[in-house]
Amino acid sequence: MLSKNTSLFTYFAALSIIATKSIILARLQSGCNLFIVEFEEIYKWTKEYFDSIGLEHDYSKLLRHFVDNKVFADEGNSLYFRYKIFLSFFIAHQMSRSEDFRKWLLEEYRYTSYISEIDIYCGLSRQDTAMLEFFGAEFAKLSTQLEAIVKPLAWTDRLEKLAIPAIKKADKNGFTDSINRQLTGNMPTEQRDEALDHAEDPDVKPLSSRPDVLGILPQWILTLRAYTVALKNLENIPKRKKEEHLSRVLQGWSTLLLYACIAFKEVIERREHRQYEVQT
Secondary structure (H helix, E strand, O other): OOOOOOOHHHHHHHHHHHHHHOOHHHHHHHOOOOEEEEEEHHHHHHHHHHHOOOOOHHHHHHHHHHHOOOOEEEOOOOOEEOOOOHHHHHHHHHHOOHHHHHHHHHHHHHHHHOOHHHHHHHHHOOOOHHHHHHHHHHHHHHHHHHHHOHHHHHOHHHOOOOOOOOOOOOHHHHHHHHHHHHHHHOOOOHHHHHHHHOOOOOOOOOOOOOOOOOOHHHHHHHHHHHHHHHHHHHHOOOHHOOOOOOOHEEEEEEHHHHHHHHHHHHHHHHHHHHHHHHHO
16 A cells, blocks of 8 residues: 555656566576566565655555556466556656666667667657667767678669559459458458457566577667657757757668668579579
């Protein structure tokens, strides 16, 4: 049960510390990245926090209150954040409270596993220019490395010569109807709305693992995503800075599209070449 003499911010801070310690503990335990923590461990973290600010609490009742109110869920003698969004929010909240934790999350491309948390953090901050500059520098560095590896793909004239087959006018309606059936199961709108209204709200447990992102290409793509969500949410930065970073982000996505189109064309051409060799 929450104390009337304790501010809501204090409880937010306690939950943020629990979320933070959960992910750090997960990474230290042989890299298993499990976010389910024993009750005794969370009890200890909670007590340490309240002791540090000079407040007393019945910690068992407090943790049970969080379980009863669907912040935590229990599994045997362990607890975890019931919904992924809760874990992400309190990690982002701790990023705003602790510069050391924020630096830790940005080291060694660790941030590529925490894009959602960065998105929420930047939404809370609105003006962390240093975060934006960091992602801009990381993306520029990775772009240079990637271009050196896939230099033939960097030529823009390849995109100008790229021909994507168009759908015949007669097939257009059939094509869109087919996509619609695949997405909706051909269920009438009223029946689909009724099913959604009565759908149960199951627990969405945090991912049991967040493996490290390895390789320049995945790191480049996820850094571009982090760069994009940071720019989207940091709306209180100066206009000149915003336009400068927006230009880089748009150039990044256009480069990704270029690489994807050329890679697709290469795959098709090689497949056709192999088929021709088989036939001859």
